[in-house]
Amino acid sequence: METIDLISLRNYTRRTGQPTHPELLDARPMEHVTKIEIDEEHVTIEYNEKTTRFYNVNEITKNEWIYKYNDDPEFVAAVAGVIDLARRHLKDVPENITCPPGCAECCSGYEPFVSRADVERIADHLGISYGQALRQYVVPRKSADGYYVGWLRKIGDDVADQCIFLMGDRSGRYYCGIYPARPNDCREFTPIGCHDVDTTLSHGRRFKVGPPFRPKHRRSKRHR
Numbered sequence: 161m162e163t164i165d166l167i168s169l170r171n172y173t174r175r176t177g178q179p180t181h182p183e184l185l186d187a188r189p190m191e192h193v194t195k196i197e198i199d200e201e202h203v204t205i206e207y208n209e210k211t212t213r214f215y216n217v218n219e220i221t222k223n224e225w226i227y228k229y230n231d232d233p234e235f236v237a238a239v240a241g242v243i244d245l246a247r248r249h250l251k252d253v254p255e256n257i258t259c260p261p262g263c264a265e266c267c268s269g270y271e272p273f274v275s276r277a278d279v280e281r282i283a284d285h286l287g288i289s290y291g292q293a294l295r296q297y298v299v300p301r302k303s304a305d306g307y308y309v310g311w312l313r314k315i316g317d318d319v320a321d322q323c324i325f326l327m328g329d330r331s332g333r334y335y336c337g338i339y340p341a342r343p344n345d346c347r348e349f350t351p352i353g354c355h356d357v358d359t360t361l362s363h364g365r366r367f368k369v370g371p372p373f374r375p376k377h378r379r380s381k382r383h384r
């Protein structure tokens with residue numbers, strides 16, 4: 161039985177190169193969907209399409225039909241599982257989300273996908289060329305829609321290794337070495353299901369960090 165979870169959906173994107181950016185997904189088939197129901201045996205989708213016909217007067221006819229998917233009960237159960245999980249975690253997310261200073265657990269085990277704009281911003285921030293940033297800090301893998309060019313490298317080959325830009329020491333005081341230029345994926349990261357967030361902390365506090373990440377070899381912008 162194949163298990164679907166929210167993280168492996170990202171891996172699915174990586175494996176297949178399917179579109180990953182919501183704006184680029186073709187959502188047209190969903191335009192007329194009025195209801196989706198999922199139980200142990202069926203995914204039921206109800207469509208409701210309005211057709212306008214002109215015959216002496218304007219007349220509106222409604223076409224309604226139902227699509228039931230039940231060929232593969234395991235698939236249906238897996239989809240239901242994902243939806244349930246998402247619902248449960250949405251309820252879990254506290255209102256006042258604050259990360260404990262220096263935590264950065266998510267900067268290991270999570271690989272931020274980067275767009276061309278992300279890499280350009282990081283290159284500018286580090287004072288290196290786009291090509292150099294791409295070669296040194298990105299594992300190249302274009303998504304089919306061309307939006308993502310790859311994901312940020314880790315310090316090692318293990319998926320649980322730290323992000324190449326993570327700075328700090330083993331005392332648990334980590335920080336992002338390119339914070340002002342970090343990828344959009346990191347900016348928008350939602351700690352769904354993250355047990356480390358602390359709702360008692362204030363949002364206004366400043367966390368003292370060390371020096372920013374510096375590339376080993378800088379190149380003049382003139383040579384780009």
Ligand code: SF4
Nearest residue numbers: 259263264265266351
């Ligand atoms: S999102 Fe979670 S793991 Fe990441 S820094 Fe915040 S508390 Fe830590």
Ligand code: SF4
Nearest residue numbers: 267323325326336346
């Ligand atoms: S770029 Fe910064 S915020 Fe993003 S994973 Fe790396 S260290 Fe963490």
